[in-house]
Amino acid sequence: MIDRLIERIQETGAPIVVGLDPMLRFIPEKILGRAFDKYGETPAGAAEAVWQFNRAIVDEIAGLVPAVKPQIAMYEQFGTAGVEAFAKTVEYCRQQGLLVIGDVKRGDIGSTSAAYAAAHLGRVQIGSRLCSAFNEDFATVNPYLGTDGIEPFLQVCREEDKGIFVLVKTSNPSSGEFQDRLVDGRPLYEIVGEKVAEWGASCMGETYSRVGAVVGATYPEMGAVLRAIMPKAYILVPGYGAQGGKGKDLAPFFNEDGLGAIVNSSRGIIAAWQQADYASYGEDGFAKASRAAVIAMREDIRQGLESR
Amino acid sequence: MIDRLIERIQETGAPIVVGLDPMLRFIPEKILGRAFDKYGETPAGAAEAVWQFNRAIVDEIAGLVPAVKPQIAMYEQFGTAGVEAFAKTVEYCRQQGLLVIGDVKRGDIGSTSAAYAAAHLGRVQIGSRLCSAFNEDFATVNPYLGTDGIEPFLQVCREEDKGIFVLVKTSNPSSGEFQDRLVDGRPLYEIVGEKVAEWGASCMGETYSRVGAVVGATYPEMGAVLRAIMPKAYILVPGYGAQGGKGKDLAPFFNEDGLGAIVNSSRGIIAAWQQADYASYGEDGFAKASRAAVIAMREDIRQGLESR
Numbered sequence: 001m002i003d004r005l006i007e008r009i010q011e012t013g014a015p016i017v018v019g020l021d022p023m024l025r026f027i028p029e030k031i032l033g034r035a036f037d038k039y040g041e042t043p044a045g046a047a048e049a050v051w052q053f054n055r056a057i058v059d060e061i062a063g064l065v066p067a068v069k070p071q072i073a074m075y076e077q078f079g080t081a082g083v084e085a086f087a088k089t090v091e092y093c094r095q096q097g098l099l100v101i102g103d104v105k106r107g108d109i110g111s112t113s114a115a116y117a118a119a120h121l122g123r124v125q126i127g128s129r130l131c132s133a134f135n136e137d138f139a140t141v142n143p144y145l146g147t148d149g150i151e152p153f154l155q156v157c158r159e160e161d162k163g164i165f166v167l168v169k170t171s172n173p174s175s176g177e178f179q180d181r182l183v184d185g186r187p188l189y190e191i192v193g194e195k196v197a198e199w200g201a202s203c204m205g206e207t208y209s210r211v212g213a214v215v216g217a218t219y220p221e222m223g224a225v226l227r228a229i230m231p232k233a234y235i236l237v238p239g240y241g242a243q244g245g246k247g248k249d250l251a252p253f254f255n256e257d258g259l260g261a262i263v264n265s266s267r268g269i270i271a272a273w274q275q276a277d278y279a280s281y282g283e284d285g286f287a288k289a290s291r292a293a294v295i296a297m298r299e300d301i302r303q304g305l306e307s308r
Numbered sequence: 309m310i311d312r313l314i315e316r317i318q319e320t321g322a323p324i325v326v327g328l329d330p331m332l333r334f335i336p337e338k339i340l341g342r343a344f345d346k347y348g349e350t351p352a353g354a355a356e357a358v359w360q361f362n363r364a365i366v367d368e369i370a371g372l373v374p375a376v377k378p379q380i381a382m383y384e385q386f387g388t389a390g391v392e393a394f395a396k397t398v399e400y401c402r403q404q405g406l407l408v409i410g411d412v413k414r415g416d417i418g419s420t421s422a423a424y425a426a427a428h429l430g431r432v433q434i435g436s437r438l439c440s441a442f443n444e445d446f447a448t449v450n451p452y453l454g455t456d457g458i459e460p461f462l463q464v465c466r467e468e469d470k471g472i473f474v475l476v477k478t479s480n481p482s483s484g485e486f487q488d489r490l491v492d493g494r495p496l497y498e499i500v501g502e503k504v505a506e507w508g509a510s511c512m513g514e515t516y517s518r519v520g521a522v523v524g525a526t527y528p529e530m531g532a533v534l535r536a537i538m539p540k541a542y543i544l545v546p547g548y549g550a551q552g553g554k555g556k557d558l559a560p561f562f563n564e565d566g567l568g569a570i571v572n573s574s575r576g577i578i579a580a581w582q583q584a585d586y587a588s589y590g591e592d593g594f595a596k597a598s599r600a601a602v603i604a605m606r607e608d609i610r611q612g613l614e615s616r
Contacts (some may be wrong), residue, residue, distance in 0.1 A: 005575070032435070041435030073416060073423035077432045080395055084388045107450065108381060108413055109480035112329070115381035124385045126332070127340070127349030133387035142415065144452045145478050146485035170453050172417035177454035181491040181499060188496070191489060199340070207511035 001137050002163050002205040002212075002234060006259060008066030014298045015254075017101060017236070018061055020054050020089060020292075021264025027053045044207055047081035050074075052284075058096055060076040060291040064298075067099040067137075069264055070238075075125055089271045090136055099137045099234065105167065107142035107149050114152035121164075122156035138163040140214060140236070143192050150199055154211065157203050163234075166199070168192050168226060171216025171239030186231040189222065193229040200233050208234050208260070215253065216243025225248045226253035227260065235261045241268030241297070243289030253303040254305060258296065263301060268292045310471050310513040310520075313407055314567060322606045323562075325409060326369055326542070326598075327574025328362050328397060329379040334579040335361045336591045341597045355389035355435030358382075361594075362397045365578055366404055369600040372606075375407040375445075377544075377572055398444055407445045407546065413475065415450035415457050422460035429472075430464035446471040448522060448544070449604060451500050456506055462519065465511050471518040473540075474507070476500045476534060479524025479547030497530065501537040508541050516542050516568070523561065525553025525571065532560035535568065543569045549576030549605070555612030562613060571609060578603045 009015050024032065024046060025071035032049045039045035057070065070093075075086035091099050106116040115124075120139040123130040127242065141153055141164045146221045153164050169179055169189040179189045193213065201207030211233035215223050237255050239245045239264050253261035273286035281289035310419035317323050332340065332354060366376065378401075383394035398408050414424040421614045423432075428447040431438040444609040449461055450471045461472050462502035477487055487497045501521065502528035508517030522529050535543065543561050547553045548571050561569035580586040580601035589597035 014545065036435055041437045041439075043432075043434065043439055043441060046432075046434045046439075071416075071420055071423075073414070073420045073427065075421045076427040077441055078434075078439075079427070080388060080392045082427075082441070083391045087388055105414070105416055105450075106380075106381070109478060112379055112381045115379075115385045118576075119384040119387070119390075124354075125356045128348045128388075131349075131354075131386075133349055133351060133385055133390070140454055142413075142450050144475060144486060145480055146482035146487070148482040167452060170417060172453055172594070173454050173458040174454035178452060178496065178500065179454070181496065183489040183491060183496075187487065188489065188491075192486065195364065195485070200536050252519055280574055 001099065001161050002208050002210050005066055005262070006208065007097065007261065009259070012064060012066055014065050014294070015262045015301060016039065016065045016294065016297055017067040017069045017262050017264045018065055018269045019069045019103070019264050020270065021074045021266040022053050023074065023251060024049065026274065027270070030283070030284050043078040043083040045058045046078045047085040050082070051080070051085040055092060056287040057290045058093055060099065060287040061094040062098055062290065062296050064294050065098070067101055067105045067262065069101040070091050071103040071266070086236065087134055090134055090238070101135035101138040101140065101165065102134060103140050105140050105142050107145055109145060110111060110148040110152060113149045117153045117156040119154070121162040122160050134165070135213055137166060140167065142164045142167050143195065147195070147199070154199055157210040163212060164197050165212040165214050165236040166192070168213040169215045169222050170198060171218045171221055171243055186213065189227065190229060192196055193226045196233050197230045204232070208232055212236055214238065217249055218243055220249040220252045227252060227255065231255065236264060237261055238264045241265045248298035248307065250301055250304050251308040258305065265297055268297070309407065309469050310516050313374055313542070313570070316407065316468045316514065317567070317570065320372060320374055322373050322602070323570045323609060324602065324605055325375040325570050326373055326602065326604040327377045327379060327411070327572050328365070328578065329382045329574040330358045330578060331382065332357065334575065334582065336594050338591065347366045351386040351513055352384045352389040355393040358386070358390070359396055363400060364595040366401055366406065368595040369602050370406055372599065372602050373406070375570065376401050377409040377411045379411040379574070380566045388494045396443055400440055400576045409446040409473065410442060410444035411448050413448050413450050415453055417453060418456040418460060418517055421457045425460045425464040429461070429470040430468050441536040445471060448473045448475065450475050451503065454563055455503070455507070455548050462507055462511055465518040473501070473520040473521060473522050473544040474504050476504060477523045477527055477530050477564065479526045479551050483524065486513045494582050498533065498537060501534045505538045506543050508538070512540070516540055520544055522546065525557055526551055528560045535560060535563065539563065545571045549573045554581040555608035556615060558612050559616035566613065573605055576605070
């Protein structure tokens, strides 16, 4: 799947993943109104609005980007109905040719991580049948529990040709509280990065590993160090746009081959219609505003990489 | 809610939480057969079997223990149907007077953690209404992203009188890979433990904080150190039984007041009927075997605490 991701990045010229993290305040009144008319101001109503919103955006961006990244928390908050909207979104995106990175940040002890890996990437035995649950192409994983929490994901990555992105250095302001603490003079995120490289060696695709890493755009110097520590790991870079990262900050995350990183933007794309730059699209043009924002982001990244 | 937990621990004499982590191989053939007859060998069939299994066990143990801890991974692997079984289990347990610790190990950057906190402990605004989703009493939380990932949970704990247990030192064999790394000569889990105490100070119940910690029974010496670092934090102790922890290892996790810890057992209770000690209950007596295993565990812990 990592090979397919790289192929699609090259075809689209866009090392971009669109974060499908739909807060209700991003969704136009018309869509909300129709959903609430049908299901009331209920979790089912919210889930319907989220699904209609996602579908319209996906229809506009499907040919432009290789991948989307739905953040499951935004769906889980609407309970079972929300989780069903997550599942429908994953399935629809895959049908439209998009790769799906489930931003689930799961991670637990071995037997439990095995269940998470089955839930999101693999299959589960039910009686005589093997069934899949959410069936994303990639998932994000939290490393705090160590190798035996990661190993079940590696196994599924090998068996089903899926991939993971392990949290190494996250984009948020207090990520340094534990991640930057010095261990033998080196920050913890470097130690985690070394483990990512080690785990990844057993899960290679053609040129890159099925085990990637999450490193925030907000920390480009650390990105450069981690790039060197994990040369075969694809880096998923959140924090572009709303969180402050810019195209010119992104160069350190890429390898010399122009590959090795994929940059996420969530509200910068899906809520573009609420921003001054795209106001002319109006509420009805929300999905076309997202399309325009993707094109602008592709150009910003291209310039950022050319100027290095 | 932490005060209610302590009250129920004192009433039952059982500082015990039963882990509702139902793998299909723990479930008697009869229950599986009925569920598969109705829904086929499908995620819906598996979810139905899990729900019927849980309900029978909960009916036997409800008066004996203060709390249960469903592990959401075991439900998520059956997709939306599984998540619905999780929601039904949470609701049913609360109706039976049990407190529910959602073992979800969530944790993300601020705005996303806010959605997880709303999903599992709080409420979410939908149009003019505030709705709850899964509505557990407590949730487990991963600290790797630092304070801004925890803060939204603290806010919900204060507003809704809920609680969290933060992963500090987990019970699995490779937990030390990152958690034990020395930072200025002290293991990372101590640094995390200090943060738990700090976060907890802003969320106090009557005598203990709404912010607790997860520390594995498999590491009693570290439990003693962490007990001293976080005197007001309730410690949720996994790893008893199947993972190797024994009653006599548990004393370090408790305070002098005999409080301060609650011990989890999952398969040791819910799959007791498959163990030699409880074989006489047979397959039909699986829930009564769970009841007997709870009583034996209560006695083992009592003796372990008396001998200190």
